[in-house]
Amino acid sequence: MRRRIHELAAAYALDALGPKELRRFERHLNRCEPCAYEVRMLSIDTVRLGRAAAAPAPPQMRARVLTVARMTAQEQAPAGARLAAARPAAVRPAPVRPRSRGVRPRLRLTAVAAAFCLGAAVMLGVAYQRTSAELDRERAAAAAVNQVLAAPDAAARTGSDAQGRGITAVVSTSLHRAVVTTHGLPAAPAGKVYQLWLMGESSSSVRSAGLLPDGGGPVVATALNARSTAFAVTLEPDGGSKSPTTTPVAQLALVVRETGNIASTALTQR
Amino acid sequence: MHVVRKDIRDSQEADRLLPLVGRGDHQAFEELYNLVSGPVYGLVRRVLRDPAQSEEVAQEALLDVWRSAPRFDPERGTALSWILTFAHRRAVDRVRSARAATERELKVGRQSDGPAFDQVTEAVEGTLEREWLLRCLERLTDLQRQSVTLAYYDGYTYREVANRLSVPLGTVKTRMRDGLTRLRECLGSAA
Numbered sequence: 001m002r003r004r005i006h007e008l009a010a011a012y013a014l015d016a017l018g019p020k021e022l023r024r025f026e027r028h029l030n031r032c033e034p035c036a037y038e039v040r041m042l043s044i045d046t047v048r049l050g051r052a053a054a055a056p057a058p059p060q061m062r063a064r065v066l067t068v069a070r071m072t073a074q075e076q077a078p079a080g081a082r083l084a085a086a087r088p089a090a091v092r093p094a095p096v097r098p099r100s101r102g103v104r105p106r107l108r109l110t111a112v113a114a115a116f117c118l119g120a121a122v123m124l125g126v127a128y129q130r131t132s133a134e135l136d137r138e139r140a141a142a143a144a145v146n147q148v149l150a151a152p153d154a155a156a157r158t159g160s161d162a163q164g165r166g167i168t169a170v171v172s173t174s175l176h177r178a179v180v181t182t183h184g185l186p187a188a189p190a191g192k193v194y195q196l197w198l199m200g201e202s203s204s205s206v207r208s209a210g211l212l213p214d215g216g217g218p219v220v221a222t223a224l225n226a227r228s229t230a231f232a233v234t235l236e237p238d239g240g241s242k243s244p245t246t247t248p249v250a251q252l253a254l255v256v257r258e259t260g261n262i263a264s265t266a267l268t269q270r
Numbered sequence: 271m272h273v274v275r276k277d278i279r280d281s282q283e284a285d286r287l288l289p290l291v292g293r294g295d296h297q298a299f300e301e302l303y304n305l306v307s308g309p310v311y312g313l314v315r316r317v318l319r320d321p322a323q324s325e326e327v328a329q330e331a332l333l334d335v336w337r338s339a340p341r342f343d344p345e346r347g348t349a350l351s352w353i354l355t356f357a358h359r360r361a362v363d364r365v366r367s368a369r370a371a372t373e374r375e376l377k378v379g380r381q382s383d384g385p386a387f388d389q390v391t392e393a394v395e396g397t398l399e400r401e402w403l404l405r406c407l408e409r410l411t412d413l414q415r416q417s418v419t420l421a422y423y424d425g426y427t428y429r430e431v432a433n434r435l436s437v438p439l440g441t442v443k444t445r446m447r448d449g450l451t452r453l454r455e456c457l458g459s460a461a
């Protein structure tokens with residue numbers, strides 16, 4: 001029996017076991033150091049096979065993944081118990097939602113949105129001390145973020161300056177909304193807060209898009225239109241200001257094309 | 271050789287970055303993304319073929335990496351192996367459930383073999399490494415090569431592979447192991 005299960009190491013390294021055998025083999029792996037060693041050796045080959053298939057990822061994927069990661073809580077490092085395998089345990093992701101053919105093109109971002117829900121749930125789970133009003137508010141905020149990320153026309157752009165400070169925005173033209181996060185900014189000093197601005201064509205058409213929570217977001221900016229030219233972040237006194245009182249620490253330009261699509265490019269800011 | 275050096279360098283860089291990602295470092299995650307998004311997307315696409323689905327699954331896998339990074343244990347294997355495992359498992363899960371759905375809906379027989387490995391990839395990066403791997407794959411026996419590629423690149427379980435190749439289960443297990451071992455000897459086990 002033990003010998004027989006040992007023979008499955010190669011199939012395991014190739015992810016070629018069915019669900020039942022996979023569970024059995026992983027249980028065995030935790031007790032069998034030679035098996036774990038063999039799997040590690042065989043994994044050297046599967047990494048080669050994997051790398052050989054490398055292909056450039058679609059450019060739009062980058063900002064999406066990096067943006068959602070900024071909104072997603074990480075798991076806790078395991079205390080004590082260790083996996084014997086060189087591979088992550090076969091804990092399967094939550095079941096994939098039912099698919100039907102008609103919706104396929106719309107699904108691109110929903111997976112990411114679902115991942116975000118998961119992250120939000122984790123964060124919410126940790127926040128056990130909060131009042132139900134606060135929880136309701138957070139759920140509503142998560143839902144607003146999700147709505148933008150899941151929009152069929154959602155497009156993500158990001159930009160950083162030389163110090164790595166910048167803004168990432170996932171913009172849905174059809175919803176006139178964007179999910180905005182910042183990165184690389186130092187924590188706001190005591191009594192100050194980072195505020196997000198939606199810039200218009202003239203200096204008089206600058207509108208607050210909200211205060212950025214600690215850690216850089218996310219904030220849902222609303223009422224984007226063809227006259228919106230850029231996002232900017234400034235440091236303001238606690239509670240925020242009616243209009244910017246300091247020089248922006250980060251900016252992201254929005255370019256509204258004649259087709260109505262909003263694209264955006266990074267503006268480098270000192 | 272040049273190929274091996276780049277191979278090792280990328281792998282070491284991923285080993286350096288992943289523990290930083292595990293401590294919540296977004297900058298490190300961005301660097302890691304630049305390093306592994308090509309292998310992750312390419313591998314998923316090799317298994318799934320459909321670009322839109324591949325993008326979706328690759329995104330999920332890369333977010334798995336972000337979420338689970340605190341659990342990565344460098345003593346147990348390389349970062350790249352860990353990351354590609356997320357991607358491969360996600361892709362294999364998806365292709366298997368799609369196949370199951372197709373078989374339920376259409377009740378059709380099995381389709382003919384998928385395209386050969388070298389017909390599918392259209393990448394511009396890593397061509398030398400790929401050529402080398404192809405050469406090594408050619409040195410395997412047909413049964414070894416098919417056992418390995420049907421499982422890894424087409425997402426079939428070893429039972430399905432045995433079925434498709436009309437050979438006993440035990441034979442497939444042995445051929446998979448021999449195939450991978452000979453591949454490693456051919457490529458060199460340095461990385």
